[in-house]
Amino acid sequence: MAEFPLKHVYEAQQFDRNLLDTVFQVADDMKRDMEEGGRRYGQALAGRIMASLFYEPSTRTRFSFEAAMLRLGGSIITTENAREFSSAAKGESLYDSTRIMNGYADIIVMRHHEAGSAEKAAQVSAAPVINAGDGAGQHPTQALLDLYTIKDHFAEVNKLKVAMVGDLKYGRTVRSLSYLLTKYSGIQIFFVSPSVCRMESDIKGYLDKEGVPWEEGTDLDSVLPRVDCVYMTRIQRERFIVPEDYDQAVGKYILTPEKVMKMKADAIIMHPLPRLNEIPQAVDADPRAHYFEQAQNGLYIRMALLCLLLNAA
């Protein structure tokens, strides 16, 4: 039985190095057990109900959580229509919705369009709440699965060099990953983006405070040979005032097979998915491509959290 002091998971900042180690170790257990047919954990949550309370649709994230619950023998009540909870009521509070859900479910997975909603729900919920993304706010399970994918491949996170590429200003994932990497030693981070979507100064300031060296630039090619991990993200047209700037920028940040050849042999390519054209399909066969495995790792991380929060790990 793993020790787990958290009652809810609403933001990446709840995780210190010890907690990360615990979650990743349980995720390892889950992965191994799944490969062996679920003998140990296949009924770990039998009789428990998870509510997927999605105030906006996110089929991919919802499926990942629901598959995790089902793989553990639990069951599910689900909606991608949770706004109706309040619209029907013309203004029911998240507080009331959460308290009512406590009567139905043992654990709540919440996706919301407003930042901070999951934490607010957690404050009044007797059942554990897991944040499955709240607007411009947090998406902590994505952050955990990103870091887990790195750890899973390299065994050791310390001393790795990580490039984050694309839209670093609006991307939740790269912000959270940067934050979590400070828990390890000897890390170096390279921010590569068009100048209109640079990483914000709050994260940079935090890296400075934690003593994590970082560099910033617009040129991907020069960074590729130097790093162990290239974390790609989508660049969105809306960020650019001048369309020509977009057209020019977007081409620079496509990780073509030619660019992949500049990477170290044992480096890895990550992407939170969905992707557009920033990683061509031709790259998928490269052994460095780890983005589908990364998506798969979301299952193990979510299984681990469900078990830990429900004291079944």
Next chain:
Amino acid sequence: MAEFPLKHVYEAQQFDRNLLDTVFQVADDMKRDMEEGGRRYGQALAGRIMASLFYEPSTRTRFSFEAAMLRLGGSIITTENAREFSSAAKGESLYDSTRIMNGYADIIVMRHHEAGSAEKAAQVSAAPVINAGDGAGQHPTQALLDLYTIKDHFAEVNKLKVAMVGDLKYGRTVRSLSYLLTKYSGIQIFFVSPSVCRMESDIKGYLDKEGVPWEEGTDLDSVLPRVDCVYMTRIQRERFIVPEDYDQAVGKYILTPEKVMKMKADAIIMHPLPRLNEIPQAVDADPRAHYFEQAQNGLYIRMALLCLLLNAA
């Protein structure tokens, strides 16, 4: 094994005093069993399928039924999109939809926008049909859980004084509760509402016929000290022609902590939820506040009905 003569549940009028006693006793069993980890009933409906056939969304009601089915070990097929059944077909009858559902599910929970739909479906369904609300018509499981909440608290329903407050004209719940209270003796009912949303004369006539004394008025304060149960409901702005009338009315029917102090010490406050501002959150901590427990009781009532209709109680 409890005796249960009903094949379907589509309206509150199907329940006489004996049936109410049966349902409430099984609900008591369910509640106790849930608190003990579901040893007795946790697999009572294993292998059975419940179809949630919702022609309009009602996440709260749907979740309550689905959690009930899952707690009993059953499984679920679900849609909040059942209108598509007929729209795709450009006019398939409820009759056909119901007969087809009989091929898939062992029990059907139906929410429909037209009054009378559940009863119509029941007439042609081999599988039990439970009405989860049909338009301006019936919502019998809500009526049962309301009455069960009263019985659960007071042990005995006879001789209770019940106030119903707010929109009594359009509120399904207060109409059905008034009806069911006639099954008990010594009941007194107080209708408190703005004059534009008074209880309709059909219910009042029925109470007269059954010998249940009732009073009607617009003043909440004078009623509060006299009753054992205050059943609050939402007042909707649309009911008022003159906006100022609404503004004036709505304030009168807010059950503030000050008003709660006028209630008897062992009285209870109920509300079908969702609430707006008619019960401020500050009242939630008062031991008389029973509305979240009332929502929770919906689970036990629905578990009881599922078991009784499927001969598993």
Next chain:
Amino acid sequence: MAEFPLKHVYEAQQFDRNLLDTVFQVADDMKRDMEEGGRRYGQALAGRIMASLFYEPSTRTRFSFEAAMLRLGGSIITTENAREFSSAAKGESLYDSTRIMNGYADIIVMRHHEAGSAEKAAQVSAAPVINAGDGAGQHPTQALLDLYTIKDHFAEVNKLKVAMVGDLKYGRTVRSLSYLLTKYSGIQIFFVSPSVCRMESDIKGYLDKEGVPWEEGTDLDSVLPRVDCVYMTRIQRERFIVPEDYDQAVGKYILTPEKVMKMKADAIIMHPLPRLNEIPQAVDADPRAHYFEQAQNGLYIRMALLCLLLNAA
């Protein structure tokens, strides 16, 4: 353990006579086992997850597949909102969606608005893919359940005379059924339709090539006494340029009780459902009416395919 060489099911053309026999035999097993309480197959797919990936709603088909999976002890993740997969991503490929689903589910049931999608998904999916209808393309499980209903009633398909009535030009079901009937000997087919929605020449050519005699006409009454099976379909107003033509046509193809009396005593009436007025409700009580049984047979066919594809039959 039945031999089953298919990894995916995306079109009726994958099925030769041997495969049809295998599927129908397993469907027979499923039907018998269901009638006996599911002792043999009730846990056949325990621990397996089926993803219902519907890019457009089709509650009926979805419920049929999901009930099949649940009856086999499996579990389900489901969406009728799968377009969001790609719309959120502003263009994610079916390829990526499918690969990600492989991380969550053991088998994928896909409904798509574009012909050919299921086969495309199958090409990149490690998990079996079943086509639950792709636009104007294929709906192979419907074709199988249609043929199974004929076989189930007559025991032997060879030598049957089958009439197909209504919109034969746009109807997927009659096209696929015609194709599959060529796998049997001594078949005769009668196409009965308004001249604007005649069976297309590709199917007629295929019947000629396979040596299956067919006739074509507009008169239903003369065909009814000659056939063993009358397969009715909806005629859609949109097919007609002149509204009066529609009004005249539609009346000719209503299978009234009077017309049913012209049929052989042991013939059967089929319809893929939903129906409009082409079969009046008064016909339902006739022993020749088999359309609700046909819908029910969909359950057994889908249970059979799920088991065969997951090597559990």
